[in-house]
Amino acid sequence: MSxxxxxxxxxxxxLNLSTAKCVSCAVQIPNAQVTVAVFGQDIEAVAASAALIRGVTRVLRIENPASVHLLSAVIAPQAVALARCAYTHVFGPSTTFGKDLMPRIAALLDAPQISDIMAVDSAHQFRRPIYAGNAVLTVDVSNEAIVVxxxxxxxxxxxxxxxxAAVERVSVDAALPLHTRFxxxxxxxxxxxxxxxxxxxxxxxxxxxxxxxxxxxYELADALGAAVGASRAAVDxxxxxxxxxxxxxxxIIAPDLYIAVGISGAIQHMTGIKDAKTIVAINKDADAPIFESADLGLVGDLxxxxxxxxxxxxxS
Ligand SMILES: Cc1cc2nc3c(=O)[nH]c(=O)nc-3n(C[C@H](O)[C@H](O)[C@H](O)COP(=O)(O)OP(=O)(O)OC[C@H]3O[C@@H](n4cnc5c(N)ncnc54)[C@H](O)[C@@H]3O)c2cc1C
Known part of the structure; x- marks a missing residue:
């Protein structure tokens, strides 16, 4: 059992929705028991939300005033102390939060990290995208180490x-670093x-x-109740x-609806939306590459x- x-x-x-997505990934591991660890201070409500996620067997609520800002340098040693107790895998989301935290956990555990898991083949075999999503790598990991x-x-x-799931309040015995503070x-x-x-x-x-x-x-997004994104050219x-x-x-996002306004559709942009369900492109150039991936296209001046x-x- 994993x-x-x-x-x-x-x-x-x-609770960020990324946690429920991690659970969807974890339950694909055969015979997996899934525990969610919630670090922080005064996090009863967050832990209660985690307990509602289908597939979760246990929620651990680890309250500590030092964890109030979820600094990865402070959370990592606590997560490692927990992981060493009984866990075969430690997962986090591939968001800014997870990308900061999980490598620290892997390093402290002296364990290999698999980044950007997109599919689970078995408890020790996973798939991940490489080359901006143009190829998929199958990664086998040793079953001797904890998989991060x-x-x-x-x-x-x-x-x-x-x-x-049941929520348990636990305390973790881990030396916390003094070199990083909020x-x-x-x-x-x-x-x-x-x-x-x-x-x-x-x-x-x-x-x-x-x-x-x-x-x-922003105005179009507000009219649709949508979030706002940008291409790198717009940001730069x-x-x-x-x-x-x-x-x-x-x-990297996967909305139901993605409207790209005045974006050409460079591969580095498209890799961020390849899982979007419906892509709408607005572009004045009918030959813009984005129209090859768009479900709906409007050719014209934005x-x-x-x-x-x-x-x-x-x-309407
Ligand atoms: C290593 C690397 C990583 C990168 N990472 C990213 C990334 O994460 N995200 C990203 O977006 N890019 C990334 N890029 C950059 C990427 O290659 C493109 O340069 C960038 O996406 C182009 O942005 P754009 O589509 O806004 O601009 P452009 O390519 O200049 O396209 C502008 C489009 O607007 C259309 N247009 C112009 N005027 C109008 C108008 N009035 N009405 C309607 N349409 C109009 C044009 O026809 C054109 O298609 C990366 C590049 C590299 C090398």
Whole structure:
């Protein structure tokens, strides 16, 4: 039997959907018992949400004032102390949180890490994309070490909230480092849906031509209740902040609807949306590569089409 420990991603109040996607991955391991570890302080509600995820057998609530900001340097030794107890696998999401934390866990365990797990063949064989998603690598790992993995959240559905696992409050005996401390969090706060988990995303590209014009993308997104994304060209040109970048070196997402506005469809961008269910492209060049992948295409000038679309949405 495999015992999988999943490190929950949350903001202290809400569980991130990436955790339920990790559970969907973990339950594909034959005979897996899935435990979710929730680190933090005053995290009763988060732990209760984790207990509802179908497929979870146990939730461990590990309260510690030092964990309040989920610094990976502080969480990693605690996760390692837990993992050494009884676990065969330790998984986290392939998000900014997981990409920061999981390599530390792997290093402390002296275990191999498999990044971006997109499919499970067995307890010790997984598949992951390489070359910007153009090839798939099958990775076999030794069954002598604990398997540490990041889960490519775009490849797995969100496990439904129909479970009823037990929540146990546990304490972990681990020496915490003094070299890393929380100073401040500087990040854009937004009421818009989270780009990595939103079901609808509107992204803008270089064609927007300025940060001022990029407001068109925000307005269309707001009309659709969508998150906002951007191509690297739009980010590099300063039209949109870095955290909105979608693609190989940005966020990998799998929304139900992805609207690409003035984006050419370079391979490095498309690798970030290859699991999107419906792709809509708005581009004035009928030969733009994005039309090869789009389910729906609008050929025309975005500065005409976006206001028209918004007007139609306002009428409907
Ligand atoms: C190692 C590496 C990693 C990379 N990672 C990423 C990544 O993570 N994400 C990413 O996006 N890119 C990434 N890139 C960059 C990528 O190769 C492209 O350069 C980038 O995606 C282009 O952005 P764009 O489509 O906005 O711009 P462009 O390629 O310049 O396309 C702009 C499009 O807008 C259309 N257009 C122009 N004006 C209008 C108008 N008025 N109305 C409608 N359409 C119009 C044009 O026809 C064109 O198709 C990476 C590149 C490298 C080498």
């Amino acid at each position: 015992h999988v420990l999943i490190i929950a991603e949350h903001d202290g109040r809400q 993995g990041t889960v490519r959240t775009a490849s797995f559905d969100t496990a439904p909230a129909t479970g009823s 100073v401040a969090l500087s990040g854009a706060s937004s009421d818009r849906p989270d780009l990595q988990t939103a079901s609808r995303v509107v992204s803008g590209g270089r064609a927007l031509a300025s940060a001022e014009n990029f407001k068109l993308v 040109s300063g039209y949109a902040p870095n955290e909105l970048q979608v693609g190989q070196t940005g966020k 500065f005409t089409l976006i206001p028209e679309l918004r007007a139609q949405l306002a009428r």
